Structure formats: C-alpha cells, structure tokens
Amino acid sequence: MAIRAEHEIHKRRFSRNLGVGLALAAFVGLIFALSVVKVQTGGLLEGYDHQPRTSMLPPTEESSE
Amino acid sequence: MSDTHVSDFDREAGFGDYFALLKPRVMSLVIFTALVGLVAAPVSVHPVVALSSILFIAIGAGASGALNMWWDADIDAVMKRTVKRPVPSGRVHADEALAIGVALSGLSVVMLALAANILAGALLAFTIFFYAVIYTMILKRWTPQNIVIGGAAGAFPPMIGWAVATGGISVESVLMFALTFMWTPPHFWALALFMKGDYDKANVPMLTVTHGRRVTRNHVLGYTLALVPVAMGIGFTSIGGYVYLAVATVLNMLFLKGAFDVWRRDEAAAEADGYKVEKALFRLSLSYLFLHFAAILVEATLRSFGLGGW
Numbered sequence: 067m068a069i070r071a072e073h074e075i076h077k078r079r080f081s082r083n084l085g086v087g088l089a090l091a092a093f094v095g096l097i098f099a100l101s102v103v104k105v106q107t108g109g110l111l112e113g114y115d116h117q118p119r120t121s122m123l124p125p126t127e128e129s130s131e
Numbered sequence: 132m133s134d135t136h137v138s139d140f141d142r143e144a145g146f147g148d149y150f151a152l153l154k155p156r157v158m159s160l161v162i163f164t165a166l167v168g169l170v171a172a173p174v175s176v177h178p179v180v181a182l183s184s185i186l187f188i189a190i191g192a193g194a195s196g197a198l199n200m201w202w203d204a205d206i207d208a209v210m211k212r213t214v215k216r217p218v219p220s221g222r223v224h225a226d227e228a229l230a231i232g233v234a235l236s237g238l239s240v241v242m243l244a245l246a247a248n249i250l251a252g253a254l255l256a257f258t259i260f261f262y263a264v265i266y267t268m269i270l271k272r273w274t275p276q277n278i279v280i281g282g283a284a285g286a287f288p289p290m291i292g293w294a295v296a297t298g299g300i301s302v303e304s305v306l307m308f309a310l311t312f313m314w315t316p317p318h319f320w321a322l323a324l325f326m327k328g329d330y331d332k333a334n335v336p337m338l339t340v341t342h343g344r345r346v347t348r349n350h351v352l353g354y355t356l357a358l359v360p361v362a363m364g365i366g367f368t369s370i371g372g373y374v375y376l377a378v379a380t381v382l383n384m385l386f387l388k389g390a391f392d393v394w395r396r397d398e399a400a401a402e403a404d405g406y407k408v409e410k411a412l413f414r415l416s417l418s419y420l421f422l423h424f425a426a427i428l429v430e431a432t433l434r435s436f437g438l439g440g441w
Contacts, residue, residue, distance in 0.1 A: 078145040085146030096183055100246055103179045 144227075146218045152200055152228055153193025153235075162194040162286045167424045168292025168307055171370040171431045176296050184247045184295040188288060191239035193256045195284070197232035198263040201225050203271075206333035212326075232263070247295040254294055258287040275338040276365070282315030283308075287425070303370045306361060311421060313358035316352045316415040317390055324348070324393070325406035348394045351412075355390035359383045362423060370427055372439040380428040382419050389415050401421075 169181055171196045176184070200207065200218050208219035217223040236259050244252025266281035286308045293304035323330070324347060325337045330337040338347045362383055389412040396408060408427035433439025 075143060078143060082146045082149070083142065097188070099179050100183055103177050107177055117175075 135144045136384050137245070144217065144222045148222045149231065151217050152197045152223060152231060153190075154196030154199075155193075157196060157285075158189050160223075160285070162189050163200045163421075164307075164311065164424055165189075165288040165292035165295075167428050168289030168304060168430075169296050170292075171289075171303070171427050173300045173369065174296045175388045181248055181295070184243060184251065185292070187239045187243040187246060188255060188291055188295075190235050191243065191259055192288070194232050194235035194239060195229050195259045195262040197235065198259075199267045201232055202263070202267050204228075204273035206272075206335060209333045210329040212329055218362035236263075237322055242293075243291075250298055250300075251291055251294040254287060258291065260286055261287075272335060275336045275341040277336065278319045279316050282319075284313050285315065286311035303365070303368045306365045306368060307370075307424075307427070310358075310365065311420065313361050314416065314420050315355060316354040316387075317358065318413065318420070320347050320351050320354075321393065321409050321413040321416060323394050324351075324409040343397055350394070352390045352394035355386060359387060365423075365427070367441075369440070370430060372430040372433070372441060374433065374439060375423075375426040375430050380423055385415060386412075 137154050153194055162185055165185055169176060169185065171360070200216055204225050205217040207213035207216050213219065218225050218228050221368045236256075240252050240256045242257070263285035264279070266277065270277040270281055289307035289311070290300065293302065305412075320338060323337050324344060324395050327339075329341055338350060362379050363376075366379050389408070392408045393412050401409060430439045
C-alpha cells in the first residue's frame with residue numbers, strides 16, 4: 067500500500083516550485099522576445115563567419131570606386 | 132526530535148515569502164517612477180525593450196531589498212513594523228536572502244545593460260550598491276542623516292528609466308532624481324514624529340531621538356523649503372508644461388503649509404490632538420510625490436498627441 071500523506075507542507079512546496087518554474091518560463095519568453103526585437107531593430111548586424119570582416123579591411127581601389 | 136521537524140516544516144517558505152523578500156511595495160514605486168523617466172524622455176523605446184528594462188530595474192530594486200533584509204535581520208526582529216518580514220519570522224533563512232539578493236543583483240544589472248545600454252546597467256548597479264552597502268551597512272546605524280543620503284537610492288529609478296531611453300544623463304533626469312531625493316527627509320521625519328519607540332528599541336539613530344523633536348520639526352521645514360524650487364523647476368524644463376506647473380503649484384503650496392504647521396507646533400500641542408498635523412503631512416507627502424510623477428506622465432502623453440509642453 068502506497069503511503070499517501072498530503073501534508074500542508076506539500077502544498078507550500080508545490081506553490082514554491084510552481085512559482086519558480088513559471089518565473090523561469092517567463093524569463094525564457096522575455097529573452098526570446100528581446101532577441102527578436104534586437105535583431106529586427108538592430109540595423110546592420112555583422113556576424114563572424116570564418117572570413118575577414120570586409121568593413122575592417124583597408125579600402126582598396128576597387129572598393130573606393 | 133519529531134517536534135523540531137514539525138516546527139521546521141511550519142517555517143518552510145512558500146513562494147510568497149520569497150516574493151516578500153523583494154519588498155513589493157517599494158518595488159511598485161520604483162516601477163512607476165522608472166516608467167515615468169522612460170516615457171518622459173524625448174527618445175522612443177521599443178515596447179518590448181521598455182517592458183523588459185522596467186522589469187530588470189524592478190528586479191534590481193527587489194534584490195537590494197533582499198540584501199537589506201539579510202543585513203538588517205537583527206533589527207527587523209526588534210521593530211514592530213518589520214517583525215513579520217520573512218527573515219525575522221524564520222520562514223526564509225538569512226543566507227537564502229543573501230543568495231537571492233546577490234544572484235538577482237547580478238542578473239538584473241547584466242540584463243539591463245544588454246537590453247538597454249551600459250549606462251542604464253551601471254546606474255542600476257550603483258543604485259543597488261548605494262542602498263545595500265552605503266545605506267544599509269554604513270549610514271543606517273551610524274548617523275541620524277541616514278535617510279537623507281539613503282534617500283538617493285530611492286531617487287535613482289527615474290534617472291535609470293531616462294538613461295534606458297536616451298543612453299545619457301540630463302538636467303531633466305537629474306531634477307527628477309532631486310525631486311525624490313529632497314522629498315524623502317520631510318516624508319520620513321513626519322512619520323518619525325508620530326511613530327515613536329520602534330527605532331529606539333533597535334538602536335537605529337533617528338533624528339527625533341538623537342537631536343530631539345524640535346530639531347526634527349526644523350529639519351522638516353528646512354528640507355521642504357529646499358524641495359519646492361526643485362519641484363517647480365521641473366515645470367520649466369522640456370518634460371514640464373502647463374499641466375505639470377498647475378499641479379506642482381497647488382501641491383507645493385499645500386506641502387509648504389503642512390510643513391509650516393508642523394514646524395510651528397510644539398510637542399504638547401501635538402500630543403493633545405494625537406499628532407493630527409504630522410499624520411496629515413505624511414499622508415500628503417505620499418500623494419505629493421505620486422502626483423508630481425503622474426503630472427510628468429500626463430505631459431509626456433499630451434506631447435505624443437502634439438499637445439502640452441512648452
């Protein structure tokens with residue numbers, strides 16, 4: 067026979083776990099929304115892509131024309 | 132043995148106890164004034180960035196509240212007003228309060244710097260440091276001027292909100308800071324005049340105890356006189372306008388009258404009517420600050436419709 071003692075403490079622990087869980091989920095959602103907004107409004111973005119960044123190279127004749 | 136276990140269970144914290152650690156009532160003031168600073172700024176902010184910035188400012192304020200409760204657990208346990216707080220009542224361990232305070236401080240500062248800009252993050256970090264270290268650890272138990280300088284911590288949020296939008300500091304944001312900063316002393320000392328006893332027991336130096344009630348009354352009037360030009364001055368900057376100036380004129384006249392009445396009385400008269408005038412000034416001080424910031428918010432809203440302002 068399984069022991070099933072539902073003490074008030076279990077409710078309180080559940081409320082705590084639920085609260086922390088929901089707070090974390092909300093935080094994840096917020097970071098995602100922030101990322102989307104930052105990418106959309108960030109203007110020109112330059113990511114490192116295993117090749118020299120063109121904007122960092124000294125101007126050549128070709129590019130200055 | 133089993134008895135101690137039962138009492139330990141009784142004291143185990145629920146989610147609400149951790150939330151209470153963040154001082155939700157202080158947090159609501161921080162949210163409101165930071166929002167006003169952000170909205171009043173001449174630069175528009177994306178709603179998601181604005182919302183998350185306000186949230187991180189609020190979390191930072193909450194973190195400093197948790198640090199305050201960790202450090203002050205001993206005196207909170209003595210004062211009637213604070214004895215039910217999570218740490219002195221035994222529901223949250225002091226170490227837990229410290230851990231939550233430090234973790235949330237770091238999180239809020241880094242996230243605000245990323246969501247908005249470095250200046251906003253740095254200002255938030257300074258605010259937390261100022262409240263937790265300068266005020267709580269150093270000033271509070273050392274000088275009766277504790278709340279004057281400590282009031283700066285509560286005054287920073289509108290400046291942070293402004294920095295979120297503009298990335299800078301300006302006359303307007305400094306004046307919004309000064310409004311809360313100068314308002315804190317008369318607000319708090321009006322309270323101290325009719326809340327006797329608590330601070331004596333806890334050995335916290337309060338002006339009413341260290342220098343007497345006559346000096347406290349003088350200070351209430353003195354700081355009110357210094358507050359008025361700041362409050363009126365905001366009306367003539369870019370965030371002010373007719374609405375703000377009208378609201379500020381009425382409120383400052385009422386506040387001056389209240390402070391003058393408190394100054395004019397002696398202790399015998401105050402005892403006789405149960406500190407009626409002091410209580411009235413304290414109540415007025417609450418709406419005084421709220422309505423000033425509300426008026427700035429109204430001006431900002433009017434401006435977005437092409438009305439208001441100068």
